[in-house]
Each structure stands twice: as C-alpha cells, then as structure tokens.
Amino acid sequence: MSLRLYNTRTRSVEPFEPHEPGHARIYVCGLTPSAEAHLGHARSFMFFDVLRRYLTHLGLRVTYVQNVTDIDDRSIAAAKGTNTPWTAIVEGYYASFKRSMSRLGVLEPDHEPRATAYIAEIVETIAALVERGHAYAVEDGVYFAVRSFPRYGALSGRNVEELLIGARIAAGENKHDPLDFALWKIAKPDEPSWPSPWGAGRPGWHIECSAMSHALLGEPLDIHGGGFDLIFPHHENEIAQTESLVPPPMANVWMHGGLLQFDGKKMSKSLGNFEPLATLLDRHDPQAIRLLFLQAGYRKPLNFTEESIAGATTGLRRLQAAYDAFRTAPAAGSSGGDVESFRTRFFGALDDDLNTSGAVSVLFDLANDAAQAIERGAGSAASAFFHEALSILGISPSQRKIVEVAQTTTRTFTDGGESLTVVAPGDAEARLPADTLDRLRAAIPAEHLHLNGQTKADAVSDVVKARWLAKRRRDFALADAMREALGAIGVTVTDRKGEASWIVGA
RNA sequence: GGCGACGUAGCCAAGUGGUAAGGCGGAGCUCUGCAAAAGCUCUAUUCCCCAGUUCGAAUCUGGGCGUCGCCUCCA
Numbered sequence: 001m002s003l004r005l006y007n008t009r010t011r012s013v014e015p016f017e018p019h020e021p022g023h024a025r026i027y028v029c030g031l032t033p034s035a036e037a038h039l040g041h042a043r044s045f046m047f048f049d050v051l052r053r054y055l056t057h058l059g060l061r062v063t064y065v066q067n068v069t070d071i072d073d074r075s076i077a078a079a080k081g082t083n084t085p086w087t088a089i090v091e092g093y094y095a096s097f098k099r100s101m102s103r104l105g106v107l108e109p110d111h112e113p114r115a116t117a118y119i120a121e122i123v124e125t126i127a128a129l130v131e132r133g134h135a136y137a138v139e140d141g142v143y144f145a146v147r148s149f150p151r152y153g154a155l156s157g158r159n160v161e162e163l164l165i166g167a168r169i170a171a172g173e174n175k176h177d178p179l180d181f182a183l184w185k186i187a188k189p190d191e192p193s194w195p196s197p198w199g200a201g202r203p204g205w206h207i208e209c210s211a212m213s214h215a216l217l218g219e220p221l222d223i224h225g226g227g228f229d230l231i232f233p234h235h236e237n238e239i240a241q242t243e244s245l246v247p248p249p250m251a252n253v254w255m256h257g258g259l260l261q262f263d264g265k266k267m268s269k270s271l272g273n274f275e276p277l278a279t280l281l282d283r284h285d286p287q288a289i290r291l292l293f294l295q296a297g298y299r300k301p302l303n304f305t306e307e308s309i310a311g312a313t314t315g316l317r318r319l320q321a322a323y324d325a326f327r328t329a330p331a332a333g334s335s336g337g338d339v340e341s342f343r344t345r346f347f348g349a350l351d352d353d354l355n356t357s358g359a360v361s362v363l364f365d366l367a368n369d370a371a372q373a374i375e376r377g378a379g380s381a382a383s384a385f386f387h388e389a390l391s392i393l394g395i396s397p398s399q400r401k402i403v404e405v406a407q408t409t410t411r412t413f414t415d416g417g418e419s420l421t422v423v424a425p426g427d428a429e430a431r432l433p434a435d436t437l438d439r440l441r442a443a444i445p446a447e448h449l450h451l452n453g454q455t456k457a458d459a460v461s462d463v464v465k466a467r468w469l470a471k472r473r474r475d476f477a478l479a480d481a482m483r484e485a486l487g488a489i490g491v492t493v494t495d496r497k498g499e500a501s502w503i504v505g506a
Numbered sequence: 507g508g509c510g511a512c513g514u515a516g517c518c519a520a521g522u523g524g525u526a527a528g529g530c531g532g533a534g535c536u537c538u539g540c541a542a543a544a545g546c547u548c549u550a551u552u553c554c555c556c557a558g559u560u561c562g563a564a565u566c567u568g569g570g571c572g573u574c575g576c577c578u579c580c581a
Contacts, residue, residue: 158576
C-alpha cells in the first residue's frame with residue numbers, strides 16, 4: 001500500500017498497513033453532546049470522513065466506529081435546574097450534530113456506540129483493572145493508578161514528574177495520587193447512576209473509549225483518531241487503561257486533526273465563543289466549508305474567517321463549472337492520456353499523509369485546463385476523473401444545483417416566435433421589499449410597464465420580460481434603466497440566451 | 507514554568523536539500539449592446555531575522571524575534 005500517514009505515536013510519517021489485511025479498523029473519538037456542536041467538530045469529523053473514503057477507494061474494507069459519550073458531568077450540569085431530563089438534552093444535541101454532519105456530506109459511522117449502552121463492558125474493564133492492581137476503589141469512586149503504568153506520557157511526550165507540578169487533588173476526591181483519574185464516579189444524590197460492584201455511579205471520561213473500542217474492534221486498532229486536544233489527557237489515559245489489560249499497542253496509528261480557530265480565537269466549550277454549527281450551515285454552503293477545510297493541511301491549525309469562506313465559495317463554483325463543462329463535453333475523441341498525469345498527481349498527494357490541499361490544487365489545475373482538455377477530446381476522461389476525485393473528497397458539485405433548481409420558479413414568455421424563460425428564486429416573494437410595486441411603477445415609464453402577475457415576484461418577472469422586449473428593440477437605454485430599477489429593490493438580473501434569471505441580493 | 511506546533515504574495519495555503527503548487531483578491535485583454543458568466547494573460551528573484559553546513563537551503567544546524575496550542579473540560 002502506498003498510503004503514508006503521520007502517526008502521533010511515533011511522530012513520523014509511516015506506510016499504512018492494516019493489521020488484518022484488506023480491512024481497516026478505525027476508532028474516532030466522537031462527540032460529548034453537552035452543547036451544540038461547532039465548526040471545529042465539523043473539521044475534525046470531515047477529515048476522518050475523507051480518510052475513510054480514501055481507504056475505501058484503495059480497496060479496503062473499512063469499519064469506522066465513532067463513539068458518543070452520552071453521559072458526563074457537563075450534560076448533568078446542563079440539565080440541572082431545567083425540567084428537561086439529561087438524556088433529552090444529550091439526544092437533542094446529538095440529533096442536531098447528526099443533521100449537520102449529513103448536510104456536510106459526512107458518511108454515517110458503521111457504529112456509533114453510546115457509553116450508556118456499554119455500562120456492562122465498562123464495569124467489566126474497570127473490574128479487570130482493579131484486579132490487576134492498576135486501579136483502586138475509594139469512597140467517591142474508582143481511580144486509575146497512573147504510577148502503575150510505566151509508559152504513561154509516551155503518546156503526548158510528557159513525563160510523570162513534570163505533570164505532577166500543578167496537579168492537585170480536588171475537594172471531594174479521594175484519589176491517592178494527583179495524577180490518577182476517575183474510572184467510576186459514585187453518584188451524588190439526584191445524579192443518574194448505574195449499579196456497579198463499587199456502588200451506583202457513572203463511568204469517568206476515557207474508560208468508555210477503552211471499553212467500546214475493545215468490544216467493537218479489538219486491539220490493535222489500525223487507526224485511532226480525534227482532535228489534537230485529545231492527545232492529552234484523553235488518549236494518554238485510554239492507552240494506560242487499555243494497555244494495562246492487553247498487549248500494546250492499543251492502536252498502531254494515532255491521528256490527530258488540527259484545531260480550528262474562529263476569527264483568530266480558539267473555540268471551546270468552556271469559553272462558549274462559537275456559533276452553533278447548525279446555524280452556521282444556514283449561512284454558508286456546506287460544500288464550500290468542505291472545500292475550505294480541504295485546502296489546508298489537516299494537522300495544522302486553521303483560522304476560519306468570513307473572508308476565507310467567501311473565497312472557498314467562489315472556488316467551489318469554479319470547480320462546479322469545470323465539472324459541468326467536462327460532463328457535457330462531446331463524447332467524441334478518446335484522448336484521455338493527458339488526464340493521467342493529473343490523476344497521478346492527485347493520488348500522489350493523497351498518499352502523502354492525505355495532502356488534500358495538494359490534491360485540490362490538481363483539480364484546479366485541470367479546471368484551468370478545461371477548455372483545452374475538452375478540445376483535445378479529453379472531456380469524458382476528465383469528467384470521470386473529476387467524479388472519482390470529488391467523491392473521495394466528499395464534494396458533490398451537483399448537489400447544490402439540484403437544490404437550487406428545486407427552489408426556483410419559472411415563467412415562459414413568447415413574442416414573435418421567440419421565447420424567454422424567466423427563472424426566479426422560490427423564496428423571492430418573501431425577500432422582496434414591501435414597496436416593490438410602487439418603486440417599479442415610479443422608475444419605469446407606464447407604457448412599458450404591464451404588471452399582469454398577482455404577486456411582487458410575478459411583477460419582477462414581468463419587468464424582466466419587458467426588459468427583454470426592450471433589448472430586442474435595441475432600446476438599451478430603457479433596458480439598462482429597468483435593470484437599475486430592479487437593482488434598486490435588490491434584484492440582480494443575469495441574461496443568457498433564451499433565459500433570464502434573477503435573484504434577490506448579490 | 508514545562509511540552510509542542512507554526513511564521514511562505516494583500517488574504518488563505520502546498521511544498522521539508524535542487525532552484526516558489528493552488529485558491530481568493532487585484533490588473534489588463536477577448537467575447538457578449540452593457541452587466542454577469544466564460545476564455546486568455548499577468549500578479550513572491552523570494553519563503554520572520556541573523557549566523558552556519560552545502561556545489562546548492564523556504565527546506566538541515568545554532569541563536570534570536572513573533573504567533574498559537576496543550577499542561578484543567580474540549581474535535
């Protein structure tokens with residue numbers, strides 16, 4: 001296999017070889033739905049989506065597990081003081097997250113295990129750790145004894161002595177060592193709980209991943225992934241738990257996606273400084289967000305700004321236009337040879353630790369060469385390549401177009417044997433200003449204004465039709481005046497042969 | 507304080523020893539009455555600074571400056 005991936009565990013790029021030939025087993029740390037998902041989550045899961053798609057493209061069977069930590073301190077805190085049960089809060093946020101992932105074209109995981117559905121496995125794992133002397137039960141719960149695991153800190157490059165500085169035991173915790181972390185937390189009154197040999201309680205953060213990855217995939221995992229911020233302590237603790245029970249390594253390759261910044265600032269749950277993903281996706285084309293993320297290296301931090309998403313939106317349109325041109329190119333000619341060099345570069349980039357930025361640049365190169373490629377008869381070869389490449393990247397150029405078409409209304413006018421189709425946005429009526437009719441009447445001479453439609457949107461289409469007639473008379477001064485009048489109420493008109501479309505806004 | 511990442515054009519960004527991908531923006535031209543779209547062309551003698559290694563460095567080494575992240579919940 002020619003794919004090479006960066007491995008956090010070894011800090012180097014290595015050839016990827018699945019433990020079980022032909023089958024890649026991936027575990028990615030998913031969401032803790034105690035708040036709305038944000039764009040940083042989107043970046044992370046979108047990257048692993050591309051990884052999945054590429055491994056599949058390479059002919060591997062991929063089993064992709066992405067857990068849901070559906071019980072933790074935050075979700076309990078979120079429910080406190082409300083009449084809503086914590087489960088409803090968690091499921092609400094998770095459903096919202098799933099909707100957003102779907103809009104972003106992220107494939108569904110093969111398994112999305114919830115921690116609360118694996119309490120038995122979690123308890124069993126903790127019991128085994130206690131039995132082997134890696135964990136101990138005290139009054140408030142069960143803790144993992146970090147000192148019992150000599151390799152602690154290997155993944156994140158820390159050592160126990162340094163970690164000790166600044167570490168402290170919080171009030172109410174009875175752990176023996178400040179570095180120890182909770183495997184099981186005994187429930188306080190009114191807290192959700194499950195029975196266990198140590199008392200009713202809930203799992204600590206980290207243990208659910210050890211238990212569920214073991215149950216669903218076993219060790220070693222081929223790839224264990226998550227965001228950069230999970231390296232410590234989450235993944236370090238997972239390793240300590242799992243490798244205290246099974247032979248190392250827990251995972252052959254550890255992959256971590258770079259964090260997203262929003263207008264130069266870090267996003268985090270504690271700061272609460274982010275726009276929910278769901279509303280952000282209303283303002284921006286999910287496909288453009290995908291392209292934006294793919295144009296940067298997955299391991300590097302990326303700063304999201306209005307300017308950068310605007311640029312990606314424009315770039316996406318160009319890729320779409322090129323793909324459309326290839327698809328509709330005459331089938332004649334079979335010169336697909338020169339597309340091969342683009343293919344080679346594209347897959348070479350992906351093989352190099354998923355260099356999607358380099359891969360995307362190849363598509364732009366081919367798009368820039370579209371006119372000539374079609375002339376050389378390479379249109380269908382280029383179309384096939386584009387289709388293949390875009391599906392690996394998870395970009396579906398046709399998707400938006402279909403949505404747009406579904407949301408438009410058309411009216412056709414005929415005059416002297418010629419016809420004009422006026423394409424208008426489906427939501428135009430609501431978006432047009434209230435005084436649309438008055439302003440059109442004021443701006444356009446009455447003899448040219450025949451408003452037959454019943455609605456504001458119909459009236460605009462009537463003006464577009466009148467403008468078409470004026471153009472055919474070569475009365476450009478009038479035609480331009482009409483476009484100006486439309487512009488004044490926020491309508492932009494675009495002429496094509498036999499068709500004119502208008503939208504509200506730019 | 508400890509650990510780590512990064513610093514490439516107006517903005518975003520790839521490239522980690524062989525002479526600066528790509529996107530956005532900008533400029534000019536072609537084509538359309540104009541506009542939009544499309545097409546053509548141009549847009550970093552240079553990669554934070556200084557020193558060094560080398561025939562050769564954005565890429566390696568050392569020093570400096572700056573930005574950010576982790577060390578506490580986080581994708």
